[in-house]
Structure formats: C-alpha cells, structure tokens
Amino acid sequence: MKTLTTSAHIEPDTKTRVTAFAADGGRFSEPFISLRIGGDLVEIALIARPGTSAALRALATAALEAAGLLDTMTADTSEVQG
Known part of the structure; x- marks a missing residue:
C-alpha cells in the first residue's frame, strides 16, 4: 500500500x-x-x-473480524445495562 x-x-x-x-x-x-x-x-x-486480490481478501477478513468484535462489545454492554 x-x-x-x-x-x-x-x-x-x-x-x-x-x-x-x-x-x-x-x-x-x-x-x-x-x-x-x-x-x-x-x-x-x-x-x-x-495481483492484489490477496490483500483485498485480507482487508475483507479484517473487516469481518472487526464487525464480530463490535457485535461482541455491543452484546456485552447491553447485558450489563439490561
């Protein structure tokens, strides 16, 4: 990059x-x-x-990981508040 x-x-x-x-x-x-x-x-x-498709796939994988972490963080917060 x-x-x-x-x-x-x-x-x-x-x-x-x-x-x-x-x-x-x-x-x-x-x-x-x-x-x-x-x-x-x-x-x-x-x-x-x-030649950069592997880098795009790594970006997509990182975005999926970030979304999963955000979902987990949000679930943890809603359980504490609820």
Whole structure:
C-alpha cells in the first residue's frame, strides 16, 4: 500500500461501491478495481490492481473480524445495562 494515514468514522448509513475498469489500451493500461467507502462528507477510494486480490481478501477478513468484535462489545454492554 502507498503511504497515507487518515481516519473516518463508519456510520450505519455508510455506503460501499465496487467499480471495475477494464484495460482500454489508452488511459487504463491495465484493469483495476475501485472500492469506494463513504457517506455524505467523506469518501475513501481504494484502487486494486491485478495481483492484489490477496490483500483485498485480507482487508475483507479484517473487516469481518472487526464487525464480530463490535457485535461482541455491543452484546456485552447491553447485558450489563439490561
């Protein structure tokens, strides 16, 4: 990954979009995927080129792990409050 550090809060209405761009022999010399994550004020675009599918799968795995941890944290909090 190229170097950039940023943060944004994921909200319940956060949208994701995947767009495929085929190589066209001109502007796009090779195919790539754009993975956009965002809302009204902030949008993050990740560009994935051929050979990066393992990194995308690792990102998806980490996102699933984070969601599971968040679910566990929320369940623990609701049990304590309830």
